[in-house]
Amino acid sequence: MADQQPGHPRKVRTSVKGPLMFSAFWAVVAFLAVVIFASGGSARAPRFDLAFTAAGIAFIVTLVIAAMLSMSHKENAEHLGKGSGVNLSSAPKPSHGFGGPGPQGPASAPDDQENPGDR
DSSP: OTTOOTTSOOOTTTOSHHHHHHHHHHHHHHHHHHHHHSSOSTTSOOOHHHHHHHHHHHHHHHHHHHHHHHHSOOOOOGGGGSSOOTTSOOSOOGGGTSSSOOOOSSOOOOTTSOOGGGO
């Protein structure tokens, strides 16, 4: 949290509002799913006790997961985005040994000259 300045709003990653809203959304989804499916039909009363339990569990689990993910976030070092990496371009480069002009040295010997060691 050292990168926060007083008087400025917090970043999304360090704000508390995002993970709370995310967890509340999944708690509501779990509540509705359990209230609909746990009753066992329209002839029976809805099971609000199970729905509130499922909503609480969903809220706590998603909040813990969001907190752990936000704590494990680390910005990349500045030098990683600069320089010449191997995979910056897919264009063939002569320095890689393919796609460039052939060897610049002397021409190779013709095939009709035999090596004396082959006889």
